[in-house]
Amino acid sequence: MSAATQSTTTPPTAPGTAPDGAEQPVEALLDAQHPEGGEPAPDAEDAKSHRTVPRSAAFRRFIAQGWGPRPAEDTGLAPSAPFAARRREVLSSLFPGEVLVVPAGPLVRRSNDCDYRYRPHSAFAHLTGLGTDREADAVLVLHPRGDEGHEDVLYLRPQAGRDSEEFFANARYGELWVGPRPSLAAQAAVTGLECRDVALLADELSASVADAATTGLRVVADADPAVTAVVAPLRTGAAEQVRAADDELVTALSELRLVKDEWEVGQLREAVAATVRGFEEVVRALPRAVGHPRGERVVEAAFDGTARVEGNGVGYETISAAGDHACTLHWIRNDGPVRSGDLLLLDAGVEADSLYTADVTRTLPVDGRFTDDQRRVYQAVLDAADAAFAVARPGVRFREVHEAAMRVIADRLSAWGVLPVDAATSLEPEGQYHRRWMAHGTSHHLGLDVHDCAQARREMYLDAELRPGMVFTIEPGLYVKAEDELAPAELRGIGVRIEDDVLVTEDGVENLSAALPRTADEVEAWMASLRG
Ligand code: GLY
Ligand code: MN
Ligand code: MN
Numbered sequence: 001m002s003a004a005t006q007s008t009t010t011p012p013t014a015p016g017t018a019p020d021g022a023e024q025p026v027e028a029l030l031d032a033q034h035p036e037g038g039e040p041a042p043d044a045e046d047a048k049s050h051r052t053v054p055r056s057a058a059f060r061r062f063i064a065q066g067w068g069p070r071p072a073e074d075t076g077l078a079p080s081a082p083f084a085a086r087r088r089e090v091l092s093s094l095f096p097g098e099v100l101v102v103p104a105g106p107l108v109r110r111s112n113d114c115d116y117r118y119r120p121h122s123a124f125a126h127l128t129g130l131g132t133d134r135e136a137d138a139v140l141v142l143h144p145r146g147d148e149g150h151e152d153v154l155y156l157r158p159q160a161g162r163d164s165e166e167f168f169a170n171a172r173y174g175e176l177w178v179g180p181r182p183s184l185a186a187q188a189a190v191t192g193l194e195c196r197d198v199a200l201l202a203d204e205l206s207a208s209v210a211d212a213a214t215t216g217l218r219v220v221a222d223a224d225p226a227v228t229a230v231v232a233p234l235r236t237g238a239a240e241q242v243r244a245a246d247d248e249l250v251t252a253l254s255e256l257r258l259v260k261d262e263w264e265v266g267q268l269r270e271a272v273a274a275t276v277r278g279f280e281e282v283v284r285a286l287p288r289a290v291g292h293p294r295g296e297r298v299v300e301a302a303f304d305g306t307a308r309v310e311g312n313g314v315g316y317e318t319i320s321a322a323g324d325h326a327c328t329l330h331w332i333r334n335d336g337p338v339r340s341g342d343l344l345l346l347d348a349g350v351e352a353d354s355l356y357t358a359d360v361t362r363t364l365p366v367d368g369r370f371t372d373d374q375r376r377v378y379q380a381v382l383d384a385a386d387a388a389f390a391v392a393r394p395g396v397r398f399r400e401v402h403e404a405a406m407r408v409i410a411d412r413l414s415a416w417g418v419l420p421v422d423a424a425t426s427l428e429p430e431g432q433y434h435r436r437w438m439a440h441g442t443s444h445h446l447g448l449d450v451h452d453c454a455q456a457r458r459e460m461y462l463d464a465e466l467r468p469g470m471v472f473t474i475e476p477g478l479y480v481k482a483e484d485e486l487a488p489a490e491l492r493g494i495g496v497r498i499e500d501d502v503l504v505t506e507d508g509v510e511n512l513s514a515a516l517p518r519t520a521d522e523v524e525a526w527m528a529s530l531r532g
Contacts, residue, residue, distance in 0.1 A: 053169055064163035073182055075189035080129030080354065083263040085152075085192060087256060088127050092142055092150040094252050097215035099208045100142040100150070101231055102127055102253070103224035104135040107172055115172060117313075119355070121223040122448040123253040128154060128191055131312070131354040134181060136173075139201055139227055140193075143208045144215075154191060155198040159183050202230050209234045218249040254455035257447055259469035264447065265503060267356035268471055269512060271311065272501055274350035275358040276515045278306035282346055283364070283530045286338070290366060295338030296320040299346060307350040315357025316450045319347035322366065326495025327479040329440055342366050343374055345495055349450065359450050359473055360513045361499030368527045370520050373490045377478050378520050381496045384408035384476035385518070388442055392466060392474070392502065392509045399462045402442040405476040410434040412478075418487055436486075437479055443472045446501055466504045471512070475499030 054063075091100065104120040118133040125131050127140055137157055142150035157173070159181050160166040171177045188195040196204070209217055217235060221228045221243075235242050260268065285302035289295035299320040307314045321331040322338040326345035338344055344366055349358035363378065365371075370378060384405040391404040406427060413434050414423040426433045445452040445461070452471075453461060477497030480487045498518060502509040517526040 060163075060165075063168050064161075067162050070180055073186035075186050077192055078129050078190050080131075080263055081190070081192040083261050084127055084129035086261070088142065088152050089149070090256060091127065091252065092152075095142075095216075095218065095249070096149070097144045097213060099144060099205065099214060099217040100249065101205070101217070101219040101227065102140040102142075103220060103227040104128075104130075104138040104140075105223045106226060107136045113171065121220065122257075122355070122452075123220055123250075124223065125355050125448055126253070126257055128193065129354075130191065131352075137198060137224070137226075139198060139224070141201070141205065141208070143204070144211070144213060146213050152193055153204070154187065154193040154195045155201045155204075156184060156187055156195055157181055158197050201227075205231060205234060216245065218245050220250055220253065221246045222250075250455050251457060254453045255457070255460050257453050258445065258456060258460060258464075259467055260447060260471050260503075261469070264356060265469070265471070267352050267354045268358065268446070268501065268503075271315070271350050271352040271356050271358040272360065272512045273515070274306065274310035274352070275348065275360050276513070277310060278303040278348060278350055279346065279360070279362060279516055280530055281306045282348075283527050286344070286364075286366060286527075287531070289338040289344075290340055291337075293337060294335050296322055296325070296334040296336045299338065299344065300334045303346065303348045307348075311350040311352045312355060313351055315349040315351035315359065319345065319361075321345040321347075321495065324482040324493040324495070326363065326497075327481040327493075329477075329479070338366055340367055341371070343370075343494060343496065345497055347497065347499060355448050357446070357448070357450050358501055358513070359446055359475075359499065360501060360516065361475060361477075361497045362516055362523065363496045363498065364523060364527060368531065369524055374494055374496075375520050377480070377491060377494045377496045378498075380408070380412040381476050381478050381498050382518060382520070383412070384442075385474055385498050385500070388474045388476065389500075389502070389509065389511070392504070393507060394468055394504060395465050397462075398443065398464055398466060398472070401466075401472075401474065405442040405474070406434065406438075409438055409476060409478065413437060416488060416491070438477050439479075440475075440477070442476050443474055445470065445472045447471060466509075468504050468506050470504040471501060472504075473499055473501055 102124050104124040107115040107118055110116045118136050120130065120135050124135070124138070124140055135156065139155045141153050141155065143153060145151045160173070160175065166174045168174060168176045184195040184197065208214060217231060219228055219231050281302045282299050285298055289298035292298050297320070300318045303318050304314055317332040318334065319331050320334040321328065322336055322344045323342040325331045325336050326343060343363050345361065345363045347361040349360055351357040365374060387408045388401045388405040392401050410419070410423040410426045413419050414426070419426050419433050421431060421433060425431050447453070475497055477495070479495040480491045480493065482493040484492055500514070501512040503512055517523045
């Protein structure tokens with residue numbers, strides 16, 4: 001439904017009392033935090049707008065009454081809550097005496113008066129265990145409490161009363177438009193956190209900073225510019241010091257996610273299982289895709305439909321790349337045909353409702369059978385993946401996984417006669433000729449973000465030893481563009497990537513996406529079985 005026939009106007013001093021007990025002026029603070037969400041005064045707006053908002057006193061009285069109690073709220077402690085509490089304890093120990101501010105982030109405008117579907121900042125999701133779309137503008141604060149670490153408080157928009165203007169007139173937040181927000185009491189019960197009205201945020205941050213025992217304040221600055229602005233007057237120190245302090249917090253939050261706990265691994269397993277079902281749907285849809293002018297979209301729709309039904313959606317834009325499009329590493333335009341005889345590279349992942357995502361690639365022969373040339377490239381990539389799997393275990397450095405895959409890629413390209421130097425020379429840092437045919441890395445951490453832990457320091461990521469509980473991808477590829485004059489003619493237009501999600505165990509790795517076939521023969525048999 002469009003908001004065009006209803007005003008989204010919410011005057012800063014809209015009357016009404018929130019059921020959580022807070023006086024309504026919470027809107028004033030929120031609109032000050034989010035000027036783009038605030039609207040001109042009703043009269044000025046109405047005078048130049050086509051919108052019709054009922055403003056009569058009679059209507060306001062009428063809309064506010066005659067409502068029974070809301071349905072009972074979910075008040076069970078979320079299974080994620082004890083894990084989130086442990087993560088906050090670790091964070092607390094890293095920054096004793098400091099106020100830590102982790103916003104969920106605001107709604108983001110897609111265009112005009114339409115927002116993107118809401119997704120909280122991953123650091124916020126990690127520290128609260130909340131993965132739904134209900135926390136726009138929320139802020140988690142760890143207030144220092146001397147020797148006792150921190151007091152963790154979740155500041156949220158409280159429920160707006162049915163007697164508020166927001167209830168009927170605010171298309172971004174209003175209950176009649178987007179559904180009711182949970183009460184603070186329900187949020188507290190679900191998260192196990194102390195929950196307070198976000199209207200209290202500025203004052204309580206001030207008080208916390210003013211406490212004699214407080215030694216500093218840090219904020220995840222890019223999560224919500226409005227919250228960053230609220231904390232700005234409370235900062236001391238030069239701009240570079242402030243930025244460095246915030247960057248350290250972001251780095252710590254990223255590194256906190258390097259090793260997944262048991263609950264996170266469970267979520268990743270669910271995301272991968274749903275992804276496997278999405279791939280199966282794609283194989284069933286392939287006959288429909290062939291011949292359709294935008295067959296890649298048929299593939300995308302089959303996967304994304306499954307993702308939306310089974311989880312929160314896709315964890316990143318689906319890459320549905322047939323034929324030469326497979327050589328475009330992040331081909332998400334997906335507007336090409338799927339031709340008989342070609343390969344289809346499908347790189348796709350379901351994001352669970354908890355926001356943990358899979359990231360899996362399979363390269364499928366559209367007709368169900370690889371040609372000899374396709375098989376040759378496929379086997380080289382599979383061998384590279386197997387080499388990476390063979391070295392991956394605790395104690396091995398993250399970059400060694402990539403190096404193992406690269407040795408195979410360079411050897412195979414050398415055997416095909418396409419490298420200007422021998423494989424060993426190409427593998428030297430000052431060579432790297434083989435990377436022309438595989439420009440991306442072999443692995444990245446996986447979790448709440450598809451490229452998880454991206455702000456971790458090099459020594460904690462690329463140069464770090466693998467530890468049990470880490471989850472990352474193994475995804476070598478070879479991409480021979482159709483116009484590549486250095487490649488054998490028969491291989492041009494062939495792009496292959498094989499991507500699995502792996503969990504580091506005590507003595508090796510577990511392939512979380514092993515339910516999808518990997519060898520060329522297995523892929524053919526699997527496709528045949530699904531096509532009946
Ligand atoms: N889907 C993006 C990647 O594999 O990293
Ligand atoms: Mn990946
Ligand atoms: Mn991928």
